[in-house]
Amino acid sequence: MTDPIRPQPGILDIALYEGGASHVAGISDAIKLSSNENPHGASDRAKEAFSRTVHKLHRYPSTDHAALRQAIGDVHGLDPARIICGVGSDEIIRMIVNAYAGPKDEVVHSEHGFLMYRIAALGAGATPVSVPERERTLDVDAILKACGKKTKLVFIANPNNPTGTMVGLAELERLAMGIPKQAMLIIDSAYAEYVEGYDGGADLASRLPNVMMTRTFSKIYGLGGLRIGWGYGPKDIIDVLNRIRDPFNLSTSQLETAEAAVRDQDWVVQSRSENARLRHWLSEALAERGVPNDTSMANFVLARFGSEAEAEACDEFLKKDGLIVRRVASYGLPHCLRITVGDEPSCRRVAHMIGLFKAGASA
Numbered sequence: 001m002t003d004p005i006r007p008q009p010g011i012l013d014i015a016l017y018e019g020g021a022s023h024v025a026g027i028s029d030a031i032k033l034s035s036n037e038n039p040h041g042a043s044d045r046a047k048e049a050f051s052r053t054v055h056k057l058h059r060y061p062s063t064d065h066a067a068l069r070q071a072i073g074d075v076h077g078l079d080p081a082r083i084i085c086g087v088g089s090d091e092i093i094r095m096i097v098n099a100y101a102g103p104k105d106e107v108v109h110s111e112h113g114f115l116m117y118r119i120a121a122l123g124a125g126a127t128p129v130s131v132p133e134r135e136r137t138l139d140v141d142a143i144l145k146a147c148g149k150k151t152k153l154v155f156i157a158n159p160n161n162p163t164g165t166m167v168g169l170a171e172l173e174r175l176a177m178g179i180p181k182q183a184m185l186i187i188d189s190a191y192a193e194y195v196e197g198y199d200g201g202a203d204l205a206s207r208l209p210n211v212m213m214t215r216t217f218s219k220i221y222g223l224g225g226l227r228i229g230w231g232y233g234p235k236d237i238i239d240v241l242n243r244i245r246d247p248f249n250l251s252t253s254q255l256e257t258a259e260a261a262v263r264d265q266d267w268v269v270q271s272r273s274e275n276a277r278l279r280h281w282l283s284e285a286l287a288e289r290g291v292p293n294d295t296s297m298a299n300f301v302l303a304r305f306g307s308e309a310e311a312e313a314c315d316e317f318l319k320k321d322g323l324i325v326r327r328v329a330s331y332g333l334p335h336c337l338r339i340t341v342g343d344e345p346s347c348r349r350v351a352h353m354i355g356l357f358k359a360g361a362s363a
């Protein structure tokens, strides 16, 4: 008799992550509004840098990411020594959890927070703790109340996915100051570039010893397919994360494309203003058609329906027309659909079809 092969405790509690769908059976030109991608893709400078790396594919990449960290530091006014780069911000999140939480430790996140926090916590054998929000918005007092002796990490996405809501930096600072001494606050700023004048928590992570910020090239930079993210925080925490980081975690193509992308801030500015214009239009168009939605600070809108059945029916109706949006039942929002702000024709089409759906439903 031998013992069966078993995974570590917690692993089987992880529900498989389902990304936004990208195909509809029988439709070849579906419009994908399900993964918060930049509808205009990456900047030309980033694409040119990617192309040039084809000549270096036989060489191992840099292990210290010095050039990319310097570029990020220059653009954001940050100390490159306090930056770490990873395979999407997902890898940064995973490294933080693996280094700082384990069995008997608690990882706190908000009710409708990003699913990766729970997945990474369970993967490390730690216990995820979900804290209720107020009107789909972070409730700092509720988070503070949920923290205790076992709390090691507190994850907040700001703006949050899939709600699109955010809280001010003063609230985040109050949270950082109020959590227990042994706990770290991670501000996930995947959508920070969409908020004019917002530093994503960089200043807090510069000043406070218990705050980390994570960022990504997957959203406004239009590089989700390439997988690059970064984190910024206290030097001692960055040093810990570098000990568990794979030495060649990023390829030459990832590093050099990201460097060109971050140095092309014109693309970011243009993408932000186009997104703001169309997000405003889409939000109002949905409200006019009887679909309420909170003020979103990101590149998507969370459309609320009367019931789970209505959200599901609308999702099916849109799919038949080749429009792919995101169901968010796994985020505790079964009556909602998350709609990425696409290009102008896509926004008009999705609003038009939802209008038809609502008219049909009430007829």
Ligand SMILES: *Cc1c(COP(=O)(O)O)cnc(C)c1O
Pocket (backbone or CB within 6 Å): 036, 087, 088, 089, 090, 091, 114, 157, 160, 161, 188, 190, 215, 216, 217, 218, 219, 224, 227, 228, 229
């Ligand atoms: C999309 C997203 C990310 C980005 O993940 P990557 O691994 O960098 O692609 C991180 N956090 C949140 C909340 C997101 O929505």
